Amino acid sequence: MQLTLADIYSAAKVIRGVADGTPLVPSPFMSARSGADFLLKLENMQPIGAFKLRGALNAVAGVTEARGVTCCSTGNHGRGVAYAAGQRGIRAVICMSELVPQAKVDGIRALGGEVHIAGRSQDDAQAESRRLAREEGLFEISPFDDPLVIAGQGTIGLEILSARPDITTLLVPLSGGGLAAGVALAAKAINPQIRLIGISMDRGAAMYESIRAGKPVEVEEIPSLADSLGGGIGMENRLSFPLCRDLLDEIVLVSEDEIYHAMQVLYYEDRIVAEGACVVGMAAVLSGRIKLDGPTATIVTGRNLDMPTFTRVVTGQHVQLGDITVKGKPYAA
Template structure:
């Protein structure tokens, strides 16, 4: 088992294979489908990794299952908690219900109502605290200190990183000659895990991170040379919100190691990508799931002749957010 107290270098390719064995039969091996429209548009082979088809609706289920399945019975009985912008909370609720643990999910007031409802539908208690994920974390840590619950980190945990890294194993098995993968970047668990996996198998794969234009904590932290706080702002890519923790011990250094390049995208570009996914790919997905396409379009990234994967990370979009995105493309 991964030692949670060790640095990120302990998250090895072997650990990711162990995670795959641990979550087998619960998390889905999601399909990787070729987009005909995007392949023609960019003169490349463009594939969509459909994490929207996980039982919880997003990739977060992999890491949550890996972390909760590693707990002993006595710890499970005391319950689990976390702070979340939505998808991680839903994943923890789903995994806890399957493994027989009570779950309390702490969220901020910025989390959309549809994501709160989805968490509650899985039997977890939701507590709304403050206006940022950092505020929600205060309550989660109180539950750990005062009620003995176990904190399931959204991203900054080797077990979470290893769980998300199983996506990378599937990518390399399905497209062994993969040239590039574009991944939404927030706390770094998804990019760090996938990056560790794909570059552990083939160091030549380019790992491209994508963030929204404002409130991108990981990018600000990398630019400053250490974790920093940023103000959270409303964005179509709400799943990419939140800080990385001033005491970050895992993902900040891992992202710095495995990420090849990075792009920030505007709200208008995210909106246009969401509209493309619904109208052309016939998929209703959240803003964070389309930032890879937004980056290809807005930054004119030259991928001609490449085999490229876009991580379609989740489907947690409400109609108000979708209508806001549609409105941006109509002006």
């Protein structure tokens, strides 16, 4: 399927009044540090606490004949699908790996979604979701490789450029590519000169490794402060991989130490509680990996984080992530 700007405008009509119109606010600290207007698109203010509601609402609205819906998720897509299915009064079964924080599992159940825990990777969870679709007649909604999901996420790009048409750079957290593909498609269609940069963690970045290889590849899923960016892109990826490959101008990777510091910055300077995945764009700028040449926006993708881990970060304590320890330090600008 060839996605176009018209599909994103159609998605904007579907989600209107439920998942649109999140604030776009300046970050005085990041503006001063980067030398350019720096804006935060607050998708953490969505009803489910994450941008994934946009794509989920658009995709579930397109389901006509099924006993319910299913998906694999690292957390936020599952919340979105459970919320959207609840609005429709249909069953939602969310498949997740053992690596997903318990807070995200609990959040999905609170929205009425059923949770199936399968294996230790997003690929294992996806296999379970496909089994449910095949054996129980559920409609599977990919977290990133679905045209309606991508179009829904692309509405963020529409809103940013409607509010600030002078934006020269968009910094987009990059995982399976649904967000980056949708936002890049919208932004490049409106302004072909705009710079789109995808940012991920430097361990287990599936889209980055796939674009380097020229095809979808499997990566080991590793614990990260940016846990929402974990997981593969699917070996049969049809949409988000080619869109990210063709539309992203650059991909930048940041370390766990840099994510840790950026989480502190967002909390202490902007007073925002948000997931590690939200701050990778800030981390790339603060570390000097990205230089800005004009007004810039990044997406604060969600707030559904593990609060004990967040507390350790903002109070400067060590955080254990699998086989590595991120050494804590008190916040200092």
